[in-house]
Amino acid sequence: MSIPAPSSTTKDRILEVAVPLFASAGFDGVSMRAIATAVGIQPASLYNHFPDKQALYLNAMAYAFADKARGISETARAPGSPEARLHRFIDRFTALMAEDPDFRRLLQRELLDGDENRLRLVAQQVFREPFGAISALAQDLDPECDPHMLAISMAGLVLFHFETAPVRRFLPGMRVEQDSPSVIAEHVKRLLSRALARV
Amino acid sequence: MSIPAPSSTTKDRILEVAVPLFASAGFDGVSMRAIATAVGIQPASLYNHFPDKQALYLNAMAYAFADKARGISETARAPGSPEARLHRFIDRFTALMAEDPDFRRLLQRELLDGDENRLRLVAQQVFREPFGAISALAQDLDPECDPHMLAISMAGLVLFHFETAPVRRFLPGMRVEQDSPSVIAEHVKRLLSRALARV
DNA sequence: CATGAACTAACGGACGTTCGTTATCATGTG
DNA sequence: CACATGATAACGAACGTCCGTTAGTTCATG
Numbered sequence: 270m271s272i273p274a275p276s277s278t279t280k281d282r283i284l285e286v287a288v289p290l291f292a293s294a295g296f297d298g299v300s301m302r303a304i305a306t307a308v309g310i311q312p313a314s315l316y317n318h319f320p321d322k323q324a325l326y327l328n329a330m331a332y333a334f335a336d337k338a339r340g341i342s343e344t345a346r347a348p349g350s351p352e353a354r355l356h357r358f359i360d361r362f363t364a365l366m367a368e369d370p371d372f373r374r375l376l377q378r379e380l381l382d383g384d385e386n387r388l389r390l391v392a393q394q395v396f397r398e399p400f401g402a403i404s405a406l407a408q409d410l411d412p413e414c415d416p417h418m419l420a421i422s423m424a425g426l427v428l429f430h431f432e433t434a435p436v437r438r439f440l441p442g443m444r445v446e447q448d449s450p451s452v453i454a455e456h457v458k459r460l461l462s463r464a465l466a467r468v
Numbered sequence: 469m470s471i472p473a474p475s476s477t478t479k480d481r482i483l484e485v486a487v488p489l490f491a492s493a494g495f496d497g498v499s500m501r502a503i504a505t506a507v508g509i510q511p512a513s514l515y516n517h518f519p520d521k522q523a524l525y526l527n528a529m530a531y532a533f534a535d536k537a538r539g540i541s542e543t544a545r546a547p548g549s550p551e552a553r554l555h556r557f558i559d560r561f562t563a564l565m566a567e568d569p570d571f572r573r574l575l576q577r578e579l580l581d582g583d584e585n586r587l588r589l590v591a592q593q594v595f596r597e598p599f600g601a602i603s604a605l606a607q608d609l610d611p612e613c614d615p616h617m618l619a620i621s622m623a624g625l626v627l628f629h630f631e632t633a634p635v636r637r638f639l640p641g642m643r644v645e646q647d648s649p650s651v652i653a654e655h656v657k658r659l660l661s662r663a664l665a666r667v
Numbered sequence: 668c669a670t671g672a673a674c675t676a677a678c679g680g681a682c683g684t685t686c687g688t689t690a691t692c693a694t695g696t697g
Numbered sequence: 698c699a700c701a702t703g704a705t706a707a708c709g710a711a712c713g714t715c716c717g718t719t720a721g722t723t724c725a726t727g
Binding site: 295298374377379388393396416419422430432433437459460 | 573576577578587588599613615617618621623624625629634635639641651655659663
Binding site: 311 | 706709
């Protein structure tokens with residue numbers, strides 16, 4: 270997924286290992302001992318790099334979210350007609366969520382459990398800029414619609430298909446292709462294009 | 469919300485207290501001692517009613533999800549034109565999520581952390597029927613569209629606005645009215661009506 | 668008197684964290 | 698070049714706390 274730097278510091282290796290652990294089990298579900306074991310050091314050694322578990326978690330979040338924000342907003346701000354920008358955004362956003370499940374899971378975990386400070390931090394440092402870009406795109410697509418709400422709807426349409434994948438397996442009418450990123454993207458693009466077509 | 473039975477057993481009182489605790493802090497975030505304290509009994513007494521914590525959690529889930537399934541599927545299956553049924557479903561579904569945040573949080577927690585057994589249980593005993601109803605409505609609305617994916621999209625459009633509420637507070641363009649159930653319902657209905665209008 | 672549900676007390680284990688020590692290694696000095 | 702120095706990061710061991718759970722006991726109710 271990401272090219273491991275040849276001269277990676279221990280601190281980076283800890284974060285690299287901690288991100289998927291936190292993404293899959295949450296803050297309370299991952300012990301310092303588990304992280305240390307995964308890195309291959311003793312638990313006490315973690316405290317040479319981070320003052321406490323909370324700091325390690327925040328650094329892991331920042332590590333996981335790095336450059337994601339820029340990637341999203343760039344695709345939304347790219348030139349072209351609103352429809353073309355919409356399609357490019359949906360394609361890219363879907364691919365991003367498919368290729369980095371840790372990012373999506375960390376995000377949804379924060380939405381459930383994040384305290385006010387963490388949520389403000391994530392909102393301002395990660396989502397403010399790309400969300401502004403999506404909102405601007407939304408306004409170009411349908412000037413009469415609240416751009417804030419339309420932006421949320423656009424992102425939610427994509428995300429919810431990933432979010433529900435583990436339970437959709439057990440529901441009727443499920444076909445494996447419905448989990449494929451390209452199928453999801455096509456479905457969302459079709460829905461949004463028709464909803465937002467100039468009248 | 470729900471009428472408390474006058475002759476409620478201790479078992480019911482435990483579940484009643486455990487549901488919001490589990491909904492807000494998750495399985496690992498709620499100790500047996502915390503539940504016992506909230507009920508007003510000793511931790512050991514919980515084991516007179518449930519063999520272990522896992523069983524208590526499963527019963528709490530069943531308790532929280534009871535009758536929700538029936539409520540959802542009834543609104544989706546009600547008679548009328550597809551458009552009218554869509555509007556009624558969105559209205560009712562939105563109201564349901566707004567008035568019972570515990571249900572929504574428990575659901576999203578399961579989507580994140582539920583193991584295969586729990587997810588299958590939830591899918592088959594809670595969502596199979598209402599999801600079928602929504603899918604049927606989706607097929608009536610747009611026979612050319614995959615009803616499974618359209619049903620997911622319809623639910624996701626509503627849910628994502630609630631899910632992101634805690635972080636939207638810190639994003640630009642936010643106005644308080646965007647958290648109101650009726651505004652969310654109107655937004656979603658408008659979007660879906662236009663997307664699914666007969667060509 | 669039998670039964671079920673409450674109590675008090677405690678067990679064993681996992682957890683976050685701290686402590687004192689050791690090993691590695693780049694750097695400055697004779 | 699040889700060697701002391703200081704910083705960094707690893708280690709093993711332990712502390713205090715909280716957890717899920719169990720055991721044994723009391724007590725009210727039928």
